[in-house]
Amino acid sequence: MIDDLSLRSRSRWAARICLLVAILLPPSIVGAWIFLGPEALIANVVDPAQPLPQGMQLFAIVAVSLVAPVLVSFALLSARRCFQSFAAGNWFDEDGARALRRFGALYLAASIFGLLLPAFLSVLVTLHYPEGQRVLAWGISTGRVLSALAGFMFWLIGDVLVRAAELAEDNRQII
Amino acid sequence: MAITVTLDIVLTDRGVTSKELAAQIGITEANLSLLKQGKVKGVRFATLEKICSYLDCQPGDILTFEPED
Numbered sequence: 001m002i003d004d005l006s007l008r009s010r011s012r013w014a015a016r017i018c019l020l021v022a023i024l025l026p027p028s029i030v031g032a033w034i035f036l037g038p039e040a041l042i043a044n045v046v047d048p049a050q051p052l053p054q055g056m057q058l059f060a061i062v063a064v065s066l067v068a069p070v071l072v073s074f075a076l077l078s079a080r081r082c083f084q085s086f087a088a089g090n091w092f093d094e095d096g097a098r099a100l101r102r103f104g105a106l107y108l109a110a111s112i113f114g115l116l117l118p119a120f121l122s123v124l125v126t127l128h129y130p131e132g133q134r135v136l137a138w139g140i141s142t143g144r145v146l147s148a149l150a151g152f153m154f155w156l157i158g159d160v161l162v163r164a165a166e167l168a169e170d171n172r173q174i175i
Numbered sequence: 176m177a178i179t180v181t182l183d184i185v186l187t188d189r190g191v192t193s194k195e196l197a198a199q200i201g202i203t204e205a206n207l208s209l210l211k212q213g214k215v216k217g218v219r220f221a222t223l224e225k226i227c228s229y230l231d232c233q234p235g236d237i238l239t240f241e242p243e244d
Binding site: 170 | 202206207209210214215216217218219222
């Protein structure tokens with residue numbers, strides 16, 4: 001038998017961690033761009049003989065690289081809501097279940113975008129190159145595919161929990 | 176709803192209060208009130224049995240079916 005108090009306490013901690021990571025993730029990406037500089041972050045993509053992207057092009061690269069972290073941040077805020085619901089002892093709360101479902105959907109979206117990110121970045125980074133030297137590169141990694149699968153599974157589990165919450169509500173109305 | 180709860184009529188006939196019935200059958204007065212108003216999705220056989228046993232009536236005395244137009 002799982003101890004309720006322990007589960008609620010762990011959920012409370014999970015909610016705090018989700019909030020912390022959700023807040024820190026996008027600024028840390030921007031910080032990396034500012035402090036390390038574009039040359040360090042896109043060194044493996046650029047041709048050393050070509051000038052680095054500047055102005056709007058650089059802004060677009062940073063913006064595109066922020067999409068997945070921002071989606072993950074929103075996903076974590078949804079996860080936080082779900083854990084807050086568990087921390088309050090609401091195991092079959094419909095809001096909490098919907099939050100878990102939203103977490104899964106956003107995490108899946110972030111993972112799919114992450115799969116496409118190398119292609120977007122390679123085009124953006126080499127946009128100012130002379131014709132014939134621009135690059136469209138795409139790669140697939142096991143980590144990204146497994147993340148997408150995990151997002152899909154959380155989405156599905158969220159759907160099942162929503163159904164369970166509806167059934168629990170029905171049962172509450174049977175006396 | 177097509178099923179109407181007529182428990183309040185039986186309670187009046189028997190001279191039994193809601194508080195007394197709730198205490199006897201082991202449910203809260205709030206739930207008994209919801210049942211009397213028909214604001215529940217169902218009644219367990221066990222609850223129905225206790226009500227009928229205490230009020231000495233049949234399920235049909237407290238639940239009636241009225242076809243909807």
